[in-house]
Amino acid sequence: MNALPHILGFLAAVVLVYLGLQYYLAFWVLRFFPLLPVSPNWVRCGVLLLALSFPLSLWLTRAHDGPAAEWLAYASLLYAGVSLIALFCFLMADLAWGAARLAGAPGGVRPALAWAAVAAALLLSVYGRWCAAQPPGVRTVEVRLRGLPSALDGFSIAQISDVHLGLTTPLRKLEQIAERVREIRPDLIVFTGDMLDHGFGERSRCAALATGLEAPQGKLAVLGNHEFYLGVAEAEVFYRGCGARLLRGEILELPNGLQVAGVDDLRTAGTRPAEVAELLAKLDPKRPSIFLSHQPWMAELAAEKGVGLMLSGHTHRGQIFPFHLFVRLAYRYFYGVYRVGGMTLYVTSGSGYWGPPLRLFSPAEVVAIVLRPA
Secondary structure, three states, X not given: OOOHHHHHHHHHHHHHHHHHHHHHHHHHHHHHOOOOOOOHHHHHHHHHHHHHHHHHHHHHHHHOOOHHHHHHHHHHHHHHHHHXXXXXXXXHHHHXXXXXXXXXXXXXXXXXXXXXXXXXXXXXXXXXXXXXXOOOEEEEEEEEEOOOOHHHOOOEEEEEOOOOEOOOOOHHHHHHHHHHHHHHOOOEEEEOOOOEOOOOOOHHHHHHHHHXXXXXXXXXXXXXXXXXXHOHHHHHXXXXXXXXXXXOOEEEEOOOOOEEEEOOOHHHHOOOHHHHHHHHOOOOOOOOEEEEOOOOOOHHHHHHOOOOEEEEOOOHHHOXXXXXXXXXXXXXXXXXXXXXXXXXXXXXXXOOOOOOOOOEOOOOEEEEEEEEEO
């Protein structure tokens, strides 16, 4: 199915929300700093130009690939992340000033609150950039899997998701992830989508790094929404080059008897529940099964069909606070371990980051799933 309507709808929503955010930031600066030595119109125009640099840079990197366009994209995405943090800090300053006025505080409190909000936004942005640059942590999760034979007690799976190698995520991030996977020494490696993004380069080195990740039962992968945006053909070449078997609406039985089903990103591919039900109905309910799906959708359906373990990503655990709050509203299964009927669902925060090179109060992770008999 054509992913273009999903891409255009997503971009339109992002741009509209982003422009509204920028208008609030400009309005806030003019209210709290009325004595700035520049015209209010200059402030409005400056913020508008910064806001427009985001979609403009994305267009430039597609139309005119080159270092200048990539640096502009990086700067605009960094500014987008800082804007989200500033939005939260400035809102807190607004609320604090409202409470201070009700309490009869003197007018001198207002500039103090303004400078405190600006300082908090800068400090949190620096901290968020530092967090994004750090290697992902390792989170170990034990899962009781129905039908698992005692011979597979302790079978381990390394889950890697949402790296978004591209404009703002350098190849160094994949090197960090590879180091973590080697520490885990898993029996199976799974990529649950969004490994790649626009601006993806250094393909040969990237494939060499991923090829170096070894596991006795091999490597499996499913496509995320951003791989549709980048181009499915290019994503297929990448996964094939790094030695991973891409599951696109199919089931693979491992040599040890584990059944693994995998689907393309459900929303972007336009997959219907009936299609997922038809696929999962082919699983043998008497044997252990794993379902790989980039977005944590249709978990109830998977549980009804007897899936034992579902692995997903996509949510990034919000990535940048306070964006967590909005992602929680959009996704019932936001982050961590969930019990859905007789099935265990794990939603990872991701091993990298998307867009703005920031992670605030949402650390990246490589997940070590350890299977135990039910």
